[in-house]
Amino acid sequence: MNELIYFFNYVVVAGSVTGCIYAMGAIGVTLIYSILRFAHFAHADMMTLGAFVVLLLTLAFPHAGDALGLPTAIVMLPLAMIFTSLVAVGIDRVFYQPLRAHGVKPIVMVIASLGVTLMLQGLIRLFSGTGAESLYVEARKAIFRIELPGVTRPIIITEPQVILFVVTLVAVIGLHLFLTRARLGKAMRAMSDNPDLARASGINTKLIITLTWVIAGSLATLAGTLLSLDVAFKPDLSFFLLLPIFAAAIVGGVGHPYGAIAGGFLVGFAETLAVFNWSVLLRPLRDSLPSWIELPNNLALVGTEYKIVVPFFILIAVLVWRPTGLFKGKVI
Amino acid sequence: MPLLEAIDVHGGYGGMNILNGVDMAIEADEVGVIVGPNGAGKSTMLKAVFGLLTITGGEIRLRGDPITNLPPHKLVERGMGFVPQEKNIFQSLSVAENLEMGAFLKPATVSRLKRQIYDIFPPLYDKRHQPAGELSGGQRQMVAMGRALMNEPSVLLLDEPTAGLSPRYMNEIFEQVKRISATGVGVLMVEQNAKQALRIAHRGFVLAAGQNRFTDSGEALLADPQVAKSFLGG
Numbered sequence: 001m002n003e004l005i006y007f008f009n010y011v012v013v014a015g016s017v018t019g020c021i022y023a024m025g026a027i028g029v030t031l032i033y034s035i036l037r038f039a040h041f042a043h044a045d046m047m048t049l050g051a052f053v054v055l056l057l058t059l060a061f062p063h064a065g066d067a068l069g070l071p072t073a074i075v076m077l078p079l080a081m082i083f084t085s086l087v088a089v090g091i092d093r094v095f096y097q098p099l100r101a102h103g104v105k106p107i108v109m110v111i112a113s114l115g116v117t118l119m120l121q122g123l124i125r126l127f128s129g130t131g132a133e134s135l136y137v138e139a140r141k142a143i144f145r146i147e148l149p150g151v152t153r154p155i156i157i158t159e160p161q162v163i164l165f166v167v168t169l170v171a172v173i174g175l176h177l178f179l180t181r182a183r184l185g186k187a188m189r190a191m192s193d194n195p196d197l198a199r200a201s202g203i204n205t206k207l208i209i210t211l212t213w214v215i216a217g218s219l220a221t222l223a224g225t226l227l228s229l230d231v232a233f234k235p236d237l238s239f240f241l242l243l244p245i246f247a248a249a250i251v252g253g254v255g256h257p258y259g260a261i262a263g264g265f266l267v268g269f270a271e272t273l274a275v276f277n278w279s280v281l282l283r284p285l286r287d288s289l290p291s292w293i294e295l296p297n298n299l300a301l302v303g304t305e306y307k308i309v310v311p312f313f314i315l316i317a318v319l320v321w322r323p324t325g326l327f328k329g330k331v332i
Numbered sequence: 333m334p335l336l337e338a339i340d341v342h343g344g345y346g347g348m349n350i351l352n353g354v355d356m357a358i359e360a361d362e363v364g365v366i367v368g369p370n371g372a373g374k375s376t377m378l379k380a381v382f383g384l385l386t387i388t389g390g391e392i393r394l395r396g397d398p399i400t401n402l403p404p405h406k407l408v409e410r411g412m413g414f415v416p417q418e419k420n421i422f423q424s425l426s427v428a429e430n431l432e433m434g435a436f437l438k439p440a441t442v443s444r445l446k447r448q449i450y451d452i453f454p455p456l457y458d459k460r461h462q463p464a465g466e467l468s469g470g471q472r473q474m475v476a477m478g479r480a481l482m483n484e485p486s487v488l489l490l491d492e493p494t495a496g497l498s499p500r501y502m503n504e505i506f507e508q509v510k511r512i513s514a515t516g517v518g519v520l521m522v523e524q525n526a527k528q529a530l531r532i533a534h535r536g537f538v539l540a541a542g543q544n545r546f547t548d549s550g551e552a553l554l555a556d557p558q559v560a561k562s563f564l565g566g
Binding site for chain 1: 382404405408409414416419420421422423424425429432433434436437439479483
């Protein structure tokens with residue numbers, strides 16, 4: 001039983017955490033692609049930016065969350081979401097919209113977003129320094145240990161992880177309802193489906209573009225903050241997020257928000273399972289194994305330091321065998 | 333005063349003129365049909381009316397107001413509906429959602445207008461929750477026209493509404509066009525099936541090389557031996 005709890009802690013919980021983060025990032029990437037038709041490379045940096053804004057707000061008001069019994073960073077989330085959305089819309093107006101007006105090819109937009117990436121990274125580093133910082137300022141992270149009868153090892157889950165699961169669930173259901181019920185949500189799908197006809201129907205495409213940035217910016221802030229809360233804020237967070245969220249978006253089928261969610265969890269769990277030490281699960285069988293088999297101490301598929309390779313591998317595999325993704329998306 | 337009027341329209345794509353002086357006029361409750369050989373500028377004319385290409389000379393008026401070179405969304409606000417020949421539905425949206433998008437500018441009227449469209453095109457009611465891309469060609473055309481009608485247009489522009497349809501659906505679409513125009517909507521459409529289309533046309537415009545060759549009532553054009561010989565295949 002102890003081994004199963006170990007598996008639960010290190011695969012089910014850890015995989016779900018990573019999956020939630022990737023899913024929220026990938027939804028943003030996929031929405032931006034489906035409305036603006038380019039791969040937005042600066043998306044991971046929008047996640048970092050959102051987390052950084054939360055960090056600044058938390059440093060400024062370290063006890064704002066005490067009254068509500070929540071971590072201050074969570075209380076600051078709505079403000080940071082608004083701020084990051086405004087920055088995202090601003091970036092669009094200053095950098096991407098003039099390019100769109102010139103009718104440039106998508107690759108030009110991609111390169112421009114790469115420029116925005118470098119700019120955002122530089123700006124964040126300028127103010128935050130290069131070190132890691134905890135989003136728990138003057139507070140401690142609550143860790144829940146759930147003891148099960150008959151086992152010595154407890155199920156361990158942290159407060160930010162619980163919040164992450166709840167927030168992801170609410171965000172995904174909210175997005176689903178928005179896209180299927182709200183007039184603007186349907187217009188967003190219509191514009192993604194057929195932009196010319198959307199314009200001929202009188203749909204305000206500028207408003208839809210702004211809305212896309214607001215949703216993507218808000219989700220990026222949520223994901224970036226909740227990840228930083230669980231681990232720590234680092235200015236180079238985006239480096240480890242960019243590839244997995246793009247892999248997730250492509251695996252799910254680009255332009256397909258539900259695919260992005262599935263892709264996020266697939267990539268998250270694949271990563272977690274690849275670095276999981278399988279020898280722990282085999283240990284109970286040690287006595288029944290023939291003597292010539294010696295169980296190694298570490299039996300992971302790849303070392304933790306090579307975790308970033310896993311999404312890359314998945315990405316290539318999907319592009320080779322199913323270029324449209326799990327759900328049928330647009331081929332890039 | 334005609335509902336929609338085009339006077340000596342010149343225009344084309346990227347400096348190349350396709351329209352070399354087209355004149356057209358239709359009244360409310362009339363059907364105008366543009367026919368002519370391939371490359372005559374039929375679809376181009378329709379797109380010029382809807383602001384999809386730059387008009388370099390001449391004028392277009394809606395109820396007497398100049399609307400030359402207004403962008404499409406302004407024209408939609410002024411009551412113009414356009415159904416392109418291709419890509420004229422939102423494939424991944426349900427039939428009902430397609431109709432809702434047509435009334436994007438008038439959200440308050442959506443449910444009333446949806447009922448009206450289902451009355452005009454009964455097959456759509458049963459398929460209202462199905463993605464429009466899964467429908468047959470004729471039903472897609474109904475969705476496309478329904479979407480444009482949801483904005484309660486005073487002028488409806490149809491670009492080859494019967495292209496690729498079976499004769500049964502073709503006749504049905506023409507019947508609907510007649511009925512729509514009878515409710516006071518001016519319809520201007522481009523058609524390859526010239527004979528059948530001219531039968532329901534109050535006004536017929538035979539274009540060739542970007543100019544009016546013949547302009548008359550549909551009946552008169554059908555009866556004209558010269559039109560029959562050169563454009564209607566004898």
